[in-house]
Amino acid sequence: VENHMPEVIIIDEIGTELEANAARTIAERGVQLVATAHGNTLENLIMNPTLSDLIGGIQTVTLGDIEARRRRGQKTVLERNAPPTFDILVEIKDWNTVNVHTNVANTVDKMLRKHPVASEIRSLTTEGTVTKEPHWNSNDKAPTRYTTAPKSEEPLSPTTNDKETSQFENKPIKILPYGVNRGRIFQVITDLDKTVTLVNEMRESDLVVTTKNYHRRGTEYLKRAEQMGKPVFVLRKNTTSQIEQFIRAVTKDHIDRQSTEFNKSSALLEVEEAISMVGQGKMEIPLRPQNSIIRRLQHKAANKRGLESTSMGRDPLRHVVIHGR
Missing domain, CATH: 3.30.1370.50 (R3H-like domain)
Incomplete structure (x- = not known):
């Protein structure tokens, strides 16, 4: 990955822990990753200790009394350990039908908390067109709000004068990492509690962050970013301290401009x-x-x-x- 600077890597049949770790390393370098894995459904990966790292890894957590009462469940629960290697997961149902989970992290979290999970069934018709319809993993109706949500998460109803202010304050900056450890960026964003979203598509991003090594080689990906007018930020090293300085700088500049x-x-x-x-x-x-x-x-x-x-x-x-x- 370092020497050949690929933009897309395709892996067939990830089946071992070593292969899963290699896939995570590749994804954290900012390379677009497409892969297949052993298992029929997302639940299979969650229950598979060898491959669960692909969806963030699963760990056992003991909750405090207050958090356990808030969730209205047991004190010992399963939680996702890290950001998933893949943001999108596709379950192949048959030759013409797939089930698409567009946000793996959100879906896994809901499954572990036994919340209904929404996905999208896509089918290829005999005429060659693709149909899409929502799908829920249970017979429950699509919830408007989970009954276990705490009162503090209830959306506020701002006054007319506050609506524009609240929208302005909560507008996130969208960052596309390229050649930068995605897991470290996610951890820094979480630790600093910054309003930042990591995206995978160039057209969705506000800016691109890469390393000095990648920028020096002038890859086609970075040239495309410049052609699209996307600001490219270059880190000297792919370290947590460098990433933290970058996040602090761009969020301050973003807020100042807003x-x-x-x-x-x-x-x-x-x-x-x-x-x-x-x-x-x-x-x-x-x-x-x-x-x-x-x-x-x-x-x-x-x-x-x-x-x-x-x-x-x-x-x-x-x-x-x-x-x-």
């Missing part, structure tokens, strides 16, 4: 409200304090509407005042 855009939108909306107040007969409407860049945008917006505006006060309380005609 904050700037949000402040611009709010400031210009405030100008529009002030203009409507001028139409109602008010002669001077002071706006909230802003930095010089946003104040300049507010002046331009007022000027376009034929109104005069001035800046008053001293930083950090300097603000724009809209004057009526």
Whole structure:
């Protein structure tokens, strides 16, 4: 993998622990991995100690009293140990039918907690078209919300003024790792509690992260990223400390940029409200304090509407005042 820099590797019939470990190592290098494994269903892999590492590995965990009561179950439970090697799993039912699990990590977690699991049945018709229909692993109806979910996870109902803010604050940054240990990135994201999502497709990503070794060779994959306008971040080493610095840097920059855009939108909306107040007969409407860049945008917006505006006060309380005609 290091020497030949492949973009896709296909493995047939993973059947041993050594092969499963090799598959995880390849996937963590950022290489697209396609493989088959012994077992008819996802449940078979979960119960197979040799191959369970492909779906994250299974470990026995003893819960505390509070967590056990929250889950309304036993204190000793099975949990997924790590991110799965494969994000998508396909069960072959027959020649023309497959069952697709599009999020292996989420599916495994639900299975271990005995929650209903949704998947997608895809069938090839005699006309050559593919049909898709949802499938549940039990006779239960699709749940709108699990009864074991804690009250703290109930979605909040923000007020009208808070909706835009909540959407802005929770917008994740999507990172595509290439040649970087995916498991380490996932662990760093979890430890730092950052709003980051790891993706597998270039078109879904906000940026690409790779190592100095991969970037120096200028692979076609990285050239495609640059052609698509995706920022490429290069780590000197594939270490946890380097990954942690990278995650801290990009999330801060992402939040700062989102904050700037949000402040611009709010400031210009405030100008529009002030203009409507001028139409109602008010002669001077002071706006909230802003930095010089946003104040300049507010002046331009007022000027376009034929109104005069001035800046008053001293930083950090300097603000724009809209004057009526």
